[in-house]
Amino acid sequence: MNLRKPSLALILALLASSFLAHAAKQPNIVFIFADDLGWSDTTLYGHTKLYKTPNIENLANRGLTFNRAYTASPLCSPTRSATLTGLSPARTGLTAPTCHLPKVILNASVPKAGNPSFPYLKTVSVTRMDTKHPTLSKSLKAAGYTTGHFGKWHLGPEPYSPLEHGFDVDIPHWPGPGPAGSFVAPWKFKNFDHDPGMPKQHIEDRMAKEAVKWMEKNKDRPFFLNYWMFSVHAPFDAKEQLINKYRKNIDPKDPQHSPTYAAMIESMDDAVGTLMAALNRLGIRENTIVIFTSDNGGNMYDKVDNTTPTSNAPLRGGKATMFEGGTRVPCVIEWPGITKAGARSNALIQSEDFYPTFLNALGLKAAPGQIFDGIDITPALRGKPLMRNAIFQYFPHSPPIVPDWLPPSVSVHRGDWKLIRLFHATKKGGHRYLLFDLKNDIGEKTNLASQKPKLVQELDGLIESFLKRTNAVVPAANPNFVPSKYRPELEGVPKKKKAKKKG
Incomplete structure (x- = not known):
């Protein structure tokens, strides 16, 4: 019998085929990060009469709602970094939302002296998410996922943009803390404008449209869609017809009584609906993990419509405070085969938990020497007790x-x-x-x-x-x-x- 040795090309082809077959079985991931959305800003927890979030409610009916989900920080950039790295802001030194500022600082510090009116010296934050850190996007990309970032970033411009942190695509490739100029077009993004014939297009409508096009293109392979909303961060503007709609329903005695903010929340919820409708239409919803959460509590210090943007009541405080209103946020996870439809959990979870959870649940290995400040929350996703001692902010x-x-x-x-x-x-x-x-x-x-x-x-x-x-x-x-x-x-x-x- 004449047995010929397989060629190197054949061996490589078989390995590639095996790798792609394994990758094809992996679930897609859609991570939706609202910006400045408070715990009381959706209908999930029964503390709003004004805001309407039917699409988030529908997601909750299909997944698991966490009653006690916390961010790593009461401000955006530290929480975003913690989510992608699995590391606390205390470890990375990225503790303030200063990543849009021109000065690059990669190591936190404390000044030698300060204002004599205060007994403490505040730390000086890192201003970029260092590319030395392993990230969820890098790990998923290495495992065969195609990766796309859409929306807000605020972790640094190039060479610290999403493209340097494991994402294949970054739209609109904007490093700022909020949308460029406004929510309603015309915007001030570089090389990114409203669709032709839509002079007053809402940025969240456009971002959801771009994300859907990307999912359509990649529906036959596992993908990680990192959809980080601009909503509902400042500047405070919205579709005029929605503002007028809510203006008719305002109760001045209700602590939530900004028609503009209510309109912004509806546009945010519409974007969630657009993404979920696309998953259904493409026939991939049952193989897609969906996470919806926020980066910190609701804004209580700016002014819009002669009032604060929102109220986090019954929680105390809001964005940029260490009280519950600053760090407790809405969170829904739909994980087919793991979460139970319409379930709720009182388990303590936080931003740093997502990365290690995905690695463990998907059977992926951490990088050599890689550490996490979060834990695998899969037991809580399955409705079982979560064994953890404490969480920290x-x-x-x-x-x-x-x-x-x-x-x-x-x-x-x-x-x-x-x-x-x-x-x-x-x-x-x-x-x-x-x-x-x-x-x-x-x-x-x-x-x-x-x-x-x-x-x-x-x-x-x-x-x-x-x-x-x-x-x-x-x-x-x-x-x-x-x-x-x-x-x-x-x-x-x-x-x-x-x-x-x-x-």
Whole structure:
């Protein structure tokens, strides 16, 4: 018998065929990240009368809704980085949304001295998501996925754009914190304008259209659609007909009473509907994982229609605060074969969990030496208990224009208890603490720190271990501090923005 050895070309062809066959079995992933959407900004949790989100509601009816989903930070860029890297902002040093600024900073630091009116020194944030970090997009691309990023980025321009972080496509390739100019065309994007004949096209309509075209092109291979919405970030504008629609339904006594913001939420929800309709039409919904969540709580400090954009009630605070209104967000996950339709979970999850969850559930390997600050939440997705000790948020900043602002801080959630450590926020330079029982005080009205000193000590021990584990660059005591100038009674009181001079 004459047995010929297979050629190298044949071997490579067989390996490629085997690889593609395995990849074809893998589910698609659609990750929808709303921007500045608060926990009370959808109909998922029963705390809005004004906003309408039927498409998000339909997604929840098919998937699992998390009641206690948290972001890594109360601001966007740190949460976005944490989602893609699986690393806490405490570890990466990316703790503020400054990635659109021209100065490149890749290592966090603390100044040597500061304003004598404050006992603490805030950290200086990293301003780019460093390409040294493995990302979810890089891992999926290496596993045979085609990857596309659509919408907001805010983690740095080139060479730190989506194209350098594992994405094949990036539309509209915009590094800014919000849409360029406005939501309604004409926009100010470079080389990206409204469709012909649609002079007042809404950016979310256009982005959903582009994403659908991309899914149509890639429907026969596994894809990762990273759809990061511009909605509902500032600037605050919307379709005129929708604003007029909601203006008729405004109740001034309802804390949510901006018709413009309500219109923005409807356009956001419409985009979700467009994506889901495309998955259904293409016949790939049953092999597609869909995640819908937000990067931080709702905006409570800007003004639109002579009011704040929204209210996060019954939660306290909002975007840029470490209270629940700043970090608890809506979250729905539809994972065919794993999640149960219409189910709800009280498990504690956070931004850093998505990357390790996908790797483990899809049978993909982490890079050599790769670490995660999140965990695999697949048990919770299956409706089982999630074994985790605690979650942490790190925000070493104190934006004074925000209602309920706090000194630089870090928090821990364990069960129903939440402890916030305020770095060096006393006249003697020591830390100060806020302790809340969220089961009985979801609005964080009663600080129990003085009543439960042992619990404070125990939870603060978890915080200290977390900071050491992540090698966090932490705020320091201010050597220039003058106690007589300290005004702790003004903590949480928003400082008025300076009016711009005319002429």
